[in-house]
Amino acid sequence: MSKFDFDLFVIGAGSGGVRASRVAASHGARVAVAEEHRVGGTCVIRGCVPKKLLVYGAHFAEDLKDARQFGWDVPDCKFDWDRLRDNVLNEVTRLEGLYGQTLENHKVTLFKSRATVTGPQQVTLADGQTISAERILIATGGWPFVPEFPGSEYAITSNEVFHLGKLPKRIVIAGGGYIANEFAGIFNEFGSKVTIVNRSDTILRGYDEQIRDRLLQISMTKGIEFKFNAPFRSIEKKDDGSLTVHLDNCDPIDADAVLIATGRVPNTKGLGLEDVGVELDEKGAIKVDEANQSSVPGIYAVGDVTDRIQLTPVAIREGQAFADSVFGGKPTTVDYRNVPSAVFSHPPIGAVGMTEAEARNTLGSIRTYTSDFRAMKNVLAGRNERALYKMIVNAATDQVVGLHMIGPDAPEILQAAAVAVKAGLTKADFDATVALHPSMAEELVLLK
Structure with a gap:
């Protein structure tokens, strides 16, 4: 009998953590997972899946207009944000259930609790229960980065945007990356007045210059405004609930919502990793080798928490490679060359x-x-x-x-x-x- 409660304890039930858990279990390992939010992680619960459903919904704005040129007598249509929002959230709940069922079918024990690392082979749950495991896998993903400035508490992030009580007539989106440009396209098609505010003069850094210039040109033609080299100074909340955004090098902008989309940081805060000797980089990412092992033997990490490539399919590949290597007797590494990516802009x-x-x-x-x-x-x-x-x-x-x-x-x-x-x-x-x-x-x- 093993002296440990589990062969593998995974912290985080997102795409990478779930894949690693079920594959390790299929290889015969005794596996447990702790998840403090909802099973499914960023992608399923508050990321690419609900966002892509909003993208589909946004496309109908142009498709309905275009249909008239193709012979369809389409009347003027009214968009109902509440209906789409609720349908999307219901689909997220359905998918969460499927992810939980996958863990159950593979006999993975699920703890719906926050877990911290309190030893090289020990984790502690929020209720104080300690659990031992021969190996620990950190798969806690990333978290939206919100810069600190006066009034930043009035802004929302991509975590909250799917739960908006009503569609904002005017929305300011901070950032120039894929999240900012995707939501700019979504809200613009829904009829909101959209302004993207970027502290630099470049959108979609890392993409080909001609491609990103074309998106900028098309976005402006569609009515999206861009303010470059305009760092946030403050957000002021008025008595009627509306907001005024104060920027450097730019006039103030009135808005009904401000979405901060200035990137994501590894979600390692408060996990106790430094206390057991796990080495982190300056962004808080866990440093791992090609076998996904951290500086502490027996503690591994996959997905966005390592800040290698922040993409769901990469996290899944890493989770699979970890489980096959450690529990399946099939040493596997992930090839990070030529990883495709997409921006679901308009x-x-x-x-x-x-x-x-x-x-x-x-x-x-x-x-x-x-x-x-x-x-x-x-x-x-x-x-x-x-x-x-x-x-x-x-x-x-x-x-x-x-x-x-x-x-x-x-x-x-x-x-x-x-x-x-x-x-x-x-x-x-x-x-x-x-x-x-x-x-x-x-x-x-x-x-x-």
Whole structure:
């Protein structure tokens, strides 16, 4: 008999923690999970899943207008925020139940409690109960970062935005990353007056410059306002409940809601990690090796809490690799090269591999190919919005090292194309592939 209560104790029942738990259990390990919020983590409960449902809802604003050009007699429609919000939250609850059922089916013990690490092989629950485990996995994800300034308590984050009591007529969104731009597109389509405020002069840092410039151009055409180089000074709350945002280098902005989307930080505060010798970086992320082990033997971490790549599929891959390696006898590491990503803006962005700037700095000699076109649907609908596809090629080898796209369904198209980039295919391989016509995706094999 083992001298430990469990072979594995996981703190955090998000995507990475649940995957690690069920796979470890399937390998025969005795597994427990502690979750202080709701099973499912950021992605399912307050992140990509409910946000994507809002994105779907927002698309109907343009689709209903466009339908008239396609022969449909669509009357003027009224949007009901309460109905969409409640339907989305009900779907989140359904998915939470499925995640809990998955743990139960694999005989994983679930503690609905906060847990802290109180020893190299010990955790303590909020009620004081101590539990021993041969190995501990930290999978507590990330948490929205809110800078401190007067009135910051009046702002909301992506955690609370799904629960708004009513649709704001005017919303100020702080930040220039994917969360800020996604919610800007969502609320703009719902009819809110949207202003993005960014302390720098760049949106979507890390994405290809041409692609992000195209999104900026389209967003402004749709009516979204941008204020650059404008750090927050304060938020003032008025008697009627409305807010006034005071900024540097910019006039004050009146709003009904302020959404802070200035990034996420590893959720390690108060877990007791430093007390047992777990090394953290300056952002609070757990430092791990390629086997996901921290500086303390037996304590591991996966997902956003390590701040490697903050994407749900990456956390799932890391959780799988950890469980297979430690409990399945199948040593596995995660390959972080050519991880595809998407921004579900309006229109959306898909990207994989190097940007043009990264390729020039890394490879020196490159070739770039672009296709700048109007989707067939937009032509008939009378929309001037243009898509942009971009391919980056290593001039020395003809290998495609980057694909970047903005336009309708770009992430759906990019997923399959990412396989080609991951496989190291060449521009000649793309050229040799017969186009699927008529489609937007065919542009990828017609680039000249």
